[in-house]
Every structure is written in structure tokens, then in C-alpha cells.
Amino acid sequence: MSTVLALAVVSRVHGHGASEVHALRGISFTAYAGELVAVMGPSGSGKSTLLTLAGGLDTPTSGTVSIEGRDLGGLGHADRARLRRSSIGYVFQDFNLIPALTAAENVALPRELDGERPRAAKKLARAVLEEVGIGDLADRFPDEMSGGQQQRVAIARAVVGERRLILADEPTGALDTETGEEILKLLRARCDAGAAGVLVTHEARHAAWADRVVFLRDGIVVDQTSSAPVDALLEPGLTR
Template sequence: MTEPILSMRRLGKTHGVGAQRVDALVSVDLDLLPGELVAITGRSGSGKTTLLNMAGALDEPTTGEVIVDGQNLATLSKQELARVRRVSVGYVFQQFNLLPSLTAAENISLPLELDGMKPALARELAEKSLDEVELGGMADRYPDQLSGGEQQRVAIARGLVGPRSVLLADEPTGALDEATSESILKLIRSRCDAGAAALLVTHEPAYAAWADRVVRLRDGRVEGISVRSKTPSSTADLS
């Protein structure tokens, strides 16, 4: 039997204390097998970003556990967690998070270099990744010399660069036109077809149609899961 690449068990997260307490996630169970693209939907505040942050080792769960590539994140040292974040997981942030003092290519290559990759190879991978998001000519521009949509594509290129096993993308197409969004979705789909697993937060039903499953969150709980076969017409709703 194929093992999941990403496994979340009874995952819960409470933000804040006292009167400010928010149960952002409540007992979420979710397994992603290699090759799977899972869309996460739900209104603002339903826990989508919190879920991605737990899956990407950016924040610690209050209850339950996250297993990435067979490693229970709760058992890892700080250094090992940093490695999971830099090597196993590719994260495309809702707010881009590009460093303004680095060029587009450097924003992508620096994290690779920090992980020990030779600068020339890191630069080569960064340029290849920029080509994939159709920004080949803009490698040496700084973020403030790029449009919002172009910055978003740099953030996507940074999240997808290298052989990542888990891709986490938080509304990655918010600033993009329809044609560019479609090409980004194809790119994420092709990474999954090559063996990665992806969690994609999206509000757009047309983009959720690229997913194998659509998980609907409501108030931090899984409200329903739709499973799709390859033909959209035979979508079965299991909720």
C-alpha cells in the first residue's frame, strides 16, 4: 500500500488565550498520497491558512499530529524542522513574502544556497523555475519593479523550485488573470502527476476542478469532501 506523503491526524489549533481564544482548527484528519492534489475551500476565517501552516511546519498544532514524508513533526529538532520547511515542503504564501532587497532569481536561489546548494546550480534552478511561470526575462528585477501578478508568480516559482514532495499554495492565483492562473494550475497538477502531493487553497470552483478531492472547511472543521474522478461530469459528492 502506498504511504501518504502528508498525514494530518486529529489536528487542532487554538490561537490566542482567554477571551481572545479562537479554535481555528478542530480535529482535522487528512491524508495525501503521492500524486494527489487536494483543494481546500471555505470562507474567510474557516482555518485554511492555519491548516497550511501546520502542514508546512510553520506553526505548531495544539492537538494532534502532522507527518511529512514519514516524519512526525512533533519529534523533530529545530534544525530538522527547518530542513523539512526548506527541502520537503514548497510553500506559496498568500502574501507573497518576497524579500525586497533581492532580485526575483535571488528570492528563489537564496533559500537553496542556505541549504548548501552551490550558487551556480541554485541560480540555474531559479531561472528554470522562473521560465516555468513565464517570467524568464525578469530574473534580475527587484520585487518593486514587478507587477502584483508578476510578484505572485515569483512567489510561486520559489515555492515550486526543486524536488519538493509536498506543495502548499494559499490562494496562489489571487492576483493573476484567468489564462495565467490556468497555466499555474497546470504546473501544480503536473508536479503532482510526477509524484508530489499538493494542498491548494482556492475560492474558484473552476480551479478546484483540477483537484482529486475538494475539502470544505467551516469554522475549523471539515464540513465535507468531494471526490473527483478524472471526468468532471462524474463527480461524486460524499459529504
């Protein structure tokens, strides 16, 4: 398997002096093509910090973050932004949709910014919105949709195109159980097709969709396992 994401001895410290917070403490982490990795841990363990560093939205205090062998720290702002648009899909907890754009326009925007013709980008966006179950809402604006519908738009934006790395921070938080399972199936399918996925979750039944589960505590990887032991935590009758 080829390595898509690699964090090498990465630390992230926020603040200075007495107010210092060590969000990550020298962790090494990899995600491979075709693999979905679930990241679990208590609040404040560093899960979201790991994702922001992996997506190039923040820089480590020390250590390196690489996407397919390219050290993000060695890229300029424009090159890093280009890499995020073309190769990385990110599902934020707060959606980060643009209010003035329709659902289809929000999903198409990264493709258009990366040079795809608007008509082709919107056609692809509508197809992905169908895939997440809200094709009929393509022309609605975010404030005309429920929280769950907005979340599905955000997920569609993250998986549109040939994304090599998909980062999802609690992507099913605003969704009912059935819709959440459909979204996890979609993420799983993208990884089976060759993308690498990193899923932050606090629910064992969601982590059971992953190939591997990494446990963080106080900014340190304390354990990792295949998803088989996590399956045992599921309620009777639930399957991957």
C-alpha cells in the same frame, strides 16, 4: 499511494479564556504522493491555519502533523527549517519575497541554503522562472515587478527542486485568468510527477484541477469529494 502529509486529530486554538478562537477542531487530513487536494470553505473556516500547520510554520495545540512519517512536533527548530527548505514549497498570499534579492536570487535561496552550489541553484531558478512565464524578469527586484509578477516568483520558489509537498494559499489571486490557468497546470504537473499538493481556493474552477476536494467550516472537515462534482460547477466550455 504513499502518504506525504498527515494531520491526525489536529486542533489549533488561538488566545485564552473568553478570547479563545478554535481555528481547527480535531481534524484529520492526508495528502498522498501524486495527488492535488483542494481545500475550500468560507472565510475563517481554518483553511490557512491548516496550511501553516502542514508547512511547519506553526504548531498544533493538540494532535500531530507528519511529513512522510516524520512528526514535525518531534523535530528541533533547525531540523524543521531544513525539512521546509528541502521538501516543502509554500506559496504565501503575501508572497514573502526578499526585497534586496532579484527574482532569480529569491527562487534560488532555498536551494543554496540547503547546500546547493550558487551557480547550479541560480540555473535551476532561471529554468523555473521560464516555466512560470517570467524568465525575462530574472534579474529584477520585487519592487520593480507588478503584483502578478511577484506572485509568479513566489510560485517558482515554491516548486523549485524536488519538493515533496507543495502548499498553495490562493496562488492565483493576483493573476489574470489565463495566467492563473497556466499556474494551475504547473501545480498539476508537479503533482503528476510525484509531489503532493494542497491548494486553498475559493473558486470551484480552480478546485476542479484537484483529485479531491476537502470542505472546511468552523475548523471542521464537513465533506470531501473527488473533483467530479466540482466540475459540474464550472461555466460551460471550461475544462480541467
